[in-house]
Amino acid sequence: MDTTIIMRIVLAVIGVMVFDIILTAIISSRNKAKMLHQLDIAQDGLKRHQKDNIHLKAELKRITSMDNLFFSRMIRLTSRLNPEEIGKEVTDLLASYLSADEIAVFLSDERGRKLSIVSHRGLVDEWIPKLVYQLHDKSKIGKVGVCFDKKLPISNQEFAMLGISEPFTIFNPKICYPLFYQEKKFGVIAIAREGDLEERERNLLGVVSAISGIALNNARIAHTDSLTQLYNIGYFRELLDTVLDSARRFERTISVAIIDLDNFKAYNDTFGHQAGDLLLMQVAQIFARHFNTNEIIARYGGDEFIVMCPDVTKHQAARIIGELLADLKNYDFTRGHDELQVTFSAGVSSYPVDAINAPEIIRMADLALYEAKGAGRNVIHIYRPKAAKI
Numbered sequence: 001m002d003t004t005i006i007m008r009i010v011l012a013v014i015g016v017m018v019f020d021i022i023l024t025a026i027i028s029s030r031n032k033a034k035m036l037h038q039l040d041i042a043q044d045g046l047k048r049h050q051k052d053n054i055h056l057k058a059e060l061k062r063i064t065s066m067d068n069l070f071f072s073r074m075i076r077l078t079s080r081l082n083p084e085e086i087g088k089e090v091t092d093l094l095a096s097y098l099s100a101d102e103i104a105v106f107l108s109d110e111r112g113r114k115l116s117i118v119s120h121r122g123l124v125d126e127w128i129p130k131l132v133y134q135l136h137d138k139s140k141i142g143k144v145g146v147c148f149d150k151k152l153p154i155s156n157q158e159f160a161m162l163g164i165s166e167p168f169t170i171f172n173p174k175i176c177y178p179l180f181y182q183e184k185k186f187g188v189i190a191i192a193r194e195g196d197l198e199e200r201e202r203n204l205l206g207v208v209s210a211i212s213g214i215a216l217n218n219a220r221i222a223h224t225d226s227l228t229q230l231y232n233i234g235y236f237r238e239l240l241d242t243v244l245d246s247a248r249r250f251e252r253t254i255s256v257a258i259i260d261l262d263n264f265k266a267y268n269d270t271f272g273h274q275a276g277d278l279l280l281m282q283v284a285q286i287f288a289r290h291f292n293t294n295e296i297i298a299r300y301g302g303d304e305f306i307v308m309c310p311d312v313t314k315h316q317a318a319r320i321i322g323e324l325l326a327d328l329k330n331y332d333f334t335r336g337h338d339e340l341q342v343t344f345s346a347g348v349s350s351y352p353v354d355a356i357n358a359p360e361i362i363r364m365a366d367l368a369l370y371e372a373k374g375a376g377r378n379v380i381h382i383y384r385p386k387a388a389k390i
Helices: 003-079 083-097 142-150 156-162 199-223 233-250 264-271 273-290 314-330 358-374
Strands: 102-108 114-121 175-181 184-192 254-261 296-301 304-310 344-351 380-382
Touching (some): 003 199, 083 114, 114 142, 142 184, 175 199, 199 233, 233 304, 273 304
Antiparallel strands (some): 254 344
């Protein structure tokens, strides 16, 4: 074969090999660049995931911390034995976890006739005395009253179906949650805000209202005399201190009366201790019905009762007690034993005329009671200071 032809063939083969090597190198370079680019993307993604993980860990830690704080506050709530303190705890807790313009906790009076604010956030203080829902008056019941009566959460939608209007222009809650335990109703949590509550917020409100109902029931048990279901003397003293603080600021009068059943020992000896206990329960119910919602009655101990009458002079209080004594004659407790007719003696004192603190007011009423007993019983005495000896 011609040498020239052979050289051309060799050169062509070499050219093809060189081209293939160059092409492979180019493709390899491109693949490498692509791989490097993909590696860069992967590294960027990893960095983002690492940042996201850090953020998620921080968020999880925050949520866990919130949960721990929430449950610790729930435990603290159940340990409260003062209704006003429970209301404040609920308000503070909800203010931390809900976005709300206004929060108000309402509690009912002992007879379940009205709901008044005990704690709030976002409301004007001057409104508080005006925001009282009257449960016996349909025109003044509002969402708060309906929620209390039905023991169910009430929002604008449910309320609109009832055809009842809100009694106050200064407060229009978005949703209300009841505070109750079993059959016992205590009050209502009312929330005012622009937007609807999220499911998480509704769940939180449900938990807080349920736990608050338990706390209020515990408080009621702690403050209630087990036999008569009236307040016990310990809680009465707390209430008297609170009312006295208000009376000092606003220069108001408070009267206190101590009532003692006459000849209770003879009644027990004749009919037995069970009958005596029944008498105390019946008398307690009669007493509770006689006084209005502003007046507070408690069992003082044994067969004695104690009454606080805000904004009432001792002469007015004596008249109120006198009407109760007259009313007691309409009941037959003696089963034909006229000599054991149920009557009582009472002593009355007042702030600031007779004393300036709770222990002294009670002591002066007790002194007046002692004089009533000495005067033959079935009588009411007003405390009168003895003339100073010269």
